Amino acid sequence: MGLAHISTGELLREEAAKKTTLGERVGGYLEKGELVPDEIVNGMVRERIQEEGFILDGYPRNLSQAEALTQMLKTLGLSLDAAVLLEVDEETVVDRLSSRLVCSRCEAVYNLLSPPQRDGLCDRCGGPLHQRDDDRPELVRKRLRDYRAEMAPVIDYYRARGLLRPVDGEGSEEEVYRRIMEALS
Numbered sequence: 001m002g003l004a005h006i007s008t009g010e011l012l013r014e015e016a017a018k019k020t021t022l023g024e025r026v027g028g029y030l031e032k033g034e035l036v037p038d039e040i041v042n043g044m045v046r047e048r049i050q051e052e053g054f055i056l057d058g059y060p061r062n063l064s065q066a067e068a069l070t071q072m073l074k075t076l077g078l079s080l081d082a083a084v085l086l087e088v089d090e091e092t093v094v095d096r097l098s099s100r101l102v103c104s105r106c107e108a109v110y111n112l113l114s115p116p117q118r119d120g121l122c123d124r125c126g127g128p129l130h131q132r133d134d135d136r137p138e139l140v141r142k143r144l145r146d147y148r149a150e151m152a153p154v155i156d157y158y159r160a161r162g163l164l165r166p167v168d169g170e171g172s173e174e175e176v177y178r179r180i181m182e183a184l185s
């Protein structure tokens, strides 16, 4: 769709990899699978929002971020078109994340359902694949518990504004992609 892809998780992992004071602070939250404080994440998003259009991935993660986003967009004279909610059974999430491998170079994602063609190497750029530190099963369960608690009011917030587009996230990448495109059309 030619939209900027703004993934707060990716931005935070990049920040943590820099050994700056901010990076070390951010890394501490990532290691524990905890949300990074709102003022840090909101600031990163504010810098990257583009008038030409964008997809926010992994943001907002709680009600205070959703409210901050509304304010941010208002200041820029922009608004959201849709909030896509991918609905997936908890066991599917645990299976997908605990078998997930991510490319260290381009962040392409693989798992048991969509494995790479060559073991340990990215199909797209040939980079080495690794498991994310926070994809260990015990941390995945913690992140899911937090997700349910923090996201319930965010879901209500977008439903009340007529923006929520629930999409069935079970099945193959192609099926889910098709459903997302339908929900946005």
Ligand code: AMP
Residues within 6 Å of the ligand: 008, 009, 010, 012, 029, 030, 033, 034, 035, 036, 037, 041, 057, 058, 059, 060, 061, 065, 134, 143
């Ligand atoms: P993700 O790549 O979206 O799974 O995010 C990985 C980790 O980055 C999360 O477990 C959080 O620690 C942090 N993170 C990502 N997005 C946010 C956000 N919007 N607010 C706070 N922390 C975030």
